[in-house]
Amino acid sequence: MDQIIALFENDQIDEITKKINLLHPGDAAQIINELPAEYQVKAFSYLSSELASDVINDLHDELREDVLETIQQKRLVEIMDEMDSDEATDIAAELDEQQLKDVLQKIDKEDSDEIKQLLVYEEDTAGGIMQKEIITVDKEMNRAEMIDHIRDNYDEVEKLYYIFVTDKENKLIGILEASKLLLCKSEMKAVDIMDQDVISAPVEMDQEDVAGIFRKYDIYILPVIDKENHLLGRITVDDIIDVIDEEASEDVYKMVGLENEDKVFTSPLSSVRKRLPWLTLNLFTALLVSSVVGIFEGTIARLSFLAVLMPIVAGLGGNSGTQTLTVITRGIALGELTLHNTYRAIVKEITVGIINGILIGTVAMLIAYLFKGNILLGVVLGVSMVCNMFIAGLVGSSIPVVMKTLKIDPALASSVIITMLTDIGGFASFLGLATLLL
Amino acid sequence: MDQIIALFENDQIDEITKKINLLHPGDAAQIINELPAEYQVKAFSYLSSELASDVINDLHDELREDVLETIQQKRLVEIMDEMDSDEATDIAAELDEQQLKDVLQKIDKEDSDEIKQLLVYEEDTAGGIMQKEIITVDKEMNRAEMIDHIRDNYDEVEKLYYIFVTDKENKLIGILEASKLLLCKSEMKAVDIMDQDVISAPVEMDQEDVAGIFRKYDIYILPVIDKENHLLGRITVDDIIDVIDEEASEDVYKMVGLENEDKVFTSPLSSVRKRLPWLTLNLFTALLVSSVVGIFEGTIARLSFLAVLMPIVAGLGGNSGTQTLTVITRGIALGELTLHNTYRAIVKEITVGIINGILIGTVAMLIAYLFKGNILLGVVLGVSMVCNMFIAGLVGSSIPVVMKTLKIDPALASSVIITMLTDIGGFASFLGLATLLL
Numbered sequence A, B: 001m002d003q004i005i006a007l008f009e010n011d012q013i014d015e016i017t018k019k020i021n022l023l024h025p026g027d028a029a030q031i032i033n034e035l036p037a038e039y040q041v042k043a044f045s046y047l048s049s050e051l052a053s054d055v056i057n058d059l060h061d062e063l064r065e066d067v068l069e070t071i072q073q074k075r076l077v078e079i080m081d082e083m084d085s086d087e088a089t090d091i092a093a094e095l096d097e098q099q100l101k102d103v104l105q106k107i108d109k110e111d112s113d114e115i116k117q118l119l120v121y122e123e124d125t126a127g128g129i130m131q132k133e134i135i136t137v138d139k140e141m142n143r144a145e146m147i148d149h150i151r152d153n154y155d156e157v158e159k160l161y162y163i164f165v166t167d168k169e170n171k172l173i174g175i176l177e178a179s180k181l182l183l184c185k186s187e188m189k190a191v192d193i194m195d196q197d198v199i200s201a202p203v204e205m206d207q208e209d210v211a212g213i214f215r216k217y218d219i220y221i222l223p224v225i226d227k228e229n230h231l232l233g234r235i236t237v238d239d240i241i242d243v244i245d246e247e248a249s250e251d252v253y254k255m256v257g258l259e260n261e262d263k264v265f266t267s268p269l270s271s272v273r274k275r276l277p278w279l280t281l282n283l284f285t286a287l288l289v290s291s292v293v294g295i296f297e298g299t300i301a302r303l304s305f306l307a308v309l310m311p312i313v314a315g316l317g318g319n320s321g322t323q324t325l326t327v328i329t330r331g332i333a334l335g336e337l338t339l340h341n342t343y344r345a346i347v348k349e350i351t352v353g354i355i356n357g358i359l360i361g362t363v364a365m366l367i368a369y370l371f372k373g374n375i376l377l378g379v380v381l382g383v384s385m386v387c388n389m390f391i392a393g394l395v396g397s398s399i400p401v402v403m404k405t406l407k408i409d410p411a412l413a414s415s416v417i418i419t420m421l422t423d424i425g426g427f428a429s430f431l432g433l434a435t436l437l438l
Helices: A002-009 A013-021 A025-034 A037-045 A049-058 A061-070 A073-082 A085-094 A097-106 A109-119 A143-156 A178-183 A207-217 A237-255 A268-295 A297-302 A305-333 A339-372 A375-405 A415-437 B002-009 B013-021 B025-034 B037-045 B049-058 B061-070 B073-082 B085-094 B097-106 B109-119 B143-156 B178-183 B207-217 B237-255 B268-295 B297-302 B305-333 B339-372 B375-405 B415-437
Strands: A136-138 A162-166 A172-177 A221-225 A231-236 B136-138 B162-166 B172-177 B221-225 B231-236
Touching: A002 A013, A002 A037, A025 A037, A025 A049, A025 B207, A037 A049, A037 A061, A049 A061, A049 A073, A049 A085, A061 A085, A073 A085, A073 A097, A085 A097, A085 A109, A097 A109, A136 A143, A143 A178, A143 B178, A162 A178, A162 A221, A162 A231, A172 A178, A172 A221, A178 B143, A178 B178, A207 A221, A207 A237, A207 B025, A207 B237, A231 A237, A237 A305, A237 B207, A237 B237, A237 B305, A268 A297, A268 A415, A268 B305, A268 B339, A297 A305, A297 A415, A297 B305, A305 A339, A305 A375, A305 A415, A305 B237, A305 B268, A305 B297, A305 B305, A305 B415, A339 A375, A339 B268, A375 A415, A415 B305, B002 B013, B002 B037, B025 B037, B025 B049, B037 B049, B037 B061, B049 B061, B049 B073, B049 B085, B061 B085, B073 B085, B073 B097, B085 B097, B085 B109, B097 B109, B136 B143, B143 B178, B162 B178, B162 B221, B162 B231, B172 B178, B172 B221, B207 B221, B207 B237, B231 B237, B237 B305, B268 B297, B268 B415, B297 B305, B297 B415, B305 B339, B305 B375, B305 B415, B339 B375, B375 B415
Parallel strands: A136 A162, B136 B162
Antiparallel strands: A162 A172, A221 A231, B162 B172, B221 B231
């Protein structure tokens, strides 16, 4: 790394080019991602087209945008010619209309047809992440015919782990592990040694559900089919790892009001624009909370130490609610929580909230009594904490589940809403009880 | 699902047994996980040993514990005999000492030796997740010898995608895609067609770093070696998906003070015990915040509406800080953030905080002015929000990075600490400015 920076500083371009082109694509991408900003686009331009085609999709989003804005058309065509159809389509989707039109005319006809077909599918569906490069054999082929056929098509397909078996109409009827073909006797036909219980994904399936299939069946490669069972493409597990990373980020991000494109190296202005709507919503929830406190302004004017203790009730309720929200959200994401068992989960979270409320509330009660010498104040603090942690358990678990059931985006049940509700619950119960009892 | 419940209610055990044993292990596990609690252990007991061996590790943690507590030794031995070494080791690690000793004596000698070897490694390292079942060929073997050798050992190894090539001392010198062997000419030797650039993992590598290797190099199977490059086992990508899920949960969980074992169906008492230490810490951070507010009790007694507006400053600061914390934490987890580029990331987050602070602060200023008709109050509110969102950007980004650098668990930089700091920053600047200016 430091060595490459030093080479850049001394303008030793030949040396850099030599070094960087010897790297594994994964390493080359990492180094370019970590270089000081002024060298990144340059370093990418020194890569051979072949290496560049493996690296470009691993660059972080902002950098890839920079590269695509400055790249020459001839080089872009060379790079896209080297790519698998799914990766080329990802790049195509990032080009502007004119750039895309020009490029599609110049790359290999077959490739450009595939890209056009793939561009039709939504980005986050099975169709959007599949590749068209597959090896299929007819069910009547024998071992030697299959091996010849694979040899003819091998160059196009990386990671040949399964061969797909189709009938005359290109309908998927079985899959065949490459190693089985290796070991079988020579008179065997595809239909004899294939596995008929094929797990496949419909082309319009959401990518999160596709990831669920890989998770559930422990597979490496998944065929994608249309409604009539015609074989359209395949999805490989390395792309699913990207999907899982993306969906995991999305879940955490949604909880705190972030968008998926808002990464470590998104430009500040772009991050501001993405976070502002959320913070504006947060401003209004905060105003709502503050107007609930406003109801009790008279009590606070009379007993100013209540304002001092307020943050305790609200803080612990907010934290409890976020804990519950996190457990439930992850449970939904990993498929542990389904319609059949949500009731049990909600009851559990409420129970946990109440028990924790009683335990922490008792300690808080004692502390308030010891410091202020007022037993009634202690009771008010303790009881309002129990109330609030009950609210935390209830809203933290039920809101995301209800929204999921109603097919509303559970993002709206995120921490800002939960915190608003626990804030209101905490302040109202604490200040309300205080108004009545103190 | 409803059908199976109905069969249970009518005690039609034969029917259930027949139905459930026809399922794919992934489906069987899902159904058992979703059944009403009273039928779960029973349903598992109706599985054939072979199916049970594939299902047991996909049951949710609490249920697997229940199964292992009630299972008969003979059946457990049958089930473990069917398992791959890595899965059997996971089960072995959950047994109590006496149970483990008994079982290890009764299962196949070779299997029990492998389990004993694997139990030595820490659970969350390459050694802890690898399996011993591999096919290796000597570098001098020719195509026919290799195929014979694979045929002899094929039963033991599922998912034969790579064959490992070793020298006489069992040192790993290359890998060989099964499909290459299928297509190569018969006089070829292993050493001629193998790939020498082997990516491998040292046995003591942390599982998170192992997942990083799969992510970076897009591979499906990774050999595990010791310090002298002896081949010890392999890790398959389906296990890495579990690791990625686990680590993603862990990251979100840590942020809100949860432990990884605290899932949707953990028993309430066990969840209470796991969350209590964290809520106790939160009680103390809340007391700290409240004591900062206490400094300004005099000001609040004089101007009670300040207590009404307090939640706005604190709430938005807390939310901003959590946004930053989330971006940085995910960036670290996915390997986007490294030592070379942290400074840039921190500066960016502070910039975003200040800009958002100015924008949202201005709106808040106007609102305060409109409602209270006091321009100075508006200024106090607006300025304190800018201060607080600057603090949010600073602590939300720098604390996890600094902790990571010092190799302290960044969990301590979680949202409770960030929220405490933004609460203190918000209350102190708001009430402090109010004391000076109003």
